[in-house]
Amino acid sequence: MNRFLRLAALLLATAALPAFADLKILATVPEWGALARELGGDKVSVTVATGPLQDPHHVEARPSLIARARGADLVVATGAELEVGWLPMVLQQAGNPKLRPGQPGYFEAASFVALRDKPARLDRAEGDVHAEGNPHIQTDPRNVALVAAALAARLAELDPPAADWYRARHTAFAARWAAAIARWEKDAAGLRGTAVLVHHDAFPYLFAWLGMRKVATLEPKPGVEPTTAHLAQVLELLRTQPVRMVIRAAYQDERAAQWIAGRAGIKVVTLPFTVGGTDGATDLFGLYEDTVRRLKEGLK
Numbered sequence: 001m002n003r004f005l006r007l008a009a010l011l012l013a014t015a016a017l018p019a020f021a022d023l024k025i026l027a028t029v030p031e032w033g034a035l036a037r038e039l040g041g042d043k044v045s046v047t048v049a050t051g052p053l054q055d056p057h058h059v060e061a062r063p064s065l066i067a068r069a070r071g072a073d074l075v076v077a078t079g080a081e082l083e084v085g086w087l088p089m090v091l092q093q094a095g096n097p098k099l100r101p102g103q104p105g106y107f108e109a110a111s112f113v114a115l116r117d118k119p120a121r122l123d124r125a126e127g128d129v130h131a132e133g134n135p136h137i138q139t140d141p142r143n144v145a146l147v148a149a150a151l152a153a154r155l156a157e158l159d160p161p162a163a164d165w166y167r168a169r170h171t172a173f174a175a176r177w178a179a180a181i182a183r184w185e186k187d188a189a190g191l192r193g194t195a196v197l198v199h200h201d202a203f204p205y206l207f208a209w210l211g212m213r214k215v216a217t218l219e220p221k222p223g224v225e226p227t228t229a230h231l232a233q234v235l236e237l238l239r240t241q242p243v244r245m246v247i248r249a250a251y252q253d254e255r256a257a258q259w260i261a262g263r264a265g266i267k268v269v270t271l272p273f274t275v276g277g278t279d280g281a282t283d284l285f286g287l288y289e290d291t292v293r294r295l296k297e298g299l300k
Contacts, residue, residue, distance in 0.1 A: 052276030069094035079108030080135035
């Protein structure tokens with residue numbers, strides 16, 4: 001009897017332990033890590049290659065990152081050359097055949113979105129130019145909805161026994177997301193037509209969504225840090241094309257934005273850009289809640 005009781009206790013203790021996640025996911029940036037968690041729940045284990053205050057263009061291929069790729073079942077990247085400077089090296093060094101481009105374990109979010117700002121010609125002398133178009137698709141929540149549908153389908157493909165789980169979670173997420181987008185758009189209606197400056201050309205999707213207008217960029221070329229000479233030119237432009245605010249992503253140096261804001265008499269608005277970029281952007285929903293709130297504050 002004692003032996004039976006000990007076995008029963010062992011089985012009960014085992015049943016109480018959390019289930020191991022079926023899929024190991026490596027997301028390149030926080031927004032896709034957050035989306036994978038929304039869709040996968042406890043069926044997935046998610047790690048993220050970059051932090052919210054880190055420039056996603058420039059990442060060191062550290063041994064710890066390579067090790068995570070080596071053990072992953074799926075890599076979720078933005079694509080559109082956002083990670084071109086480091087992800088191919090990570091995947092090559094990891095030697096994980098599941099994650100090779102073209103395999104089910106390789107997912108590029110930009111493949112499911114209509115990209116903006118595709119350059120008319122390619123010339124690296126013009127700075128950090130992306131041949132396929134602007135990769136910062138996450139600043140428009142409507143793009144997230146498109147990516148979510150594709151990612152849920154990919155999770156179901158990779159983990160067939162849990163396919164119904166992923167579909168159900170996507171259905172629930174999509175409903176909450178559509179309601180949130182309607183709420184954000186109503187809340188942000190007063191931003192339509194607002195003229196702004198940006199530090200880096202990282203917000204064309206945000207501006208298209210909210211009807212805002214970019215007048216100029218503080219960087220003289222994409223990825224090239226602002227110079228005093230270029231900032232002086234932008235300041236002169238504001239004499240004929242006034243703006244309401246200058247926008248920077250939380251990971252970017254604030255000095256250029258502060259320089260021009262002080263001279264032009266406008267506000268600097270720091271946007272989270274990704275999940276975790278500000279205290280209010282704790283998850284995907286918070287990312288857009290905080291973005292809209294900060295932009296509205298910039299109008300005051």
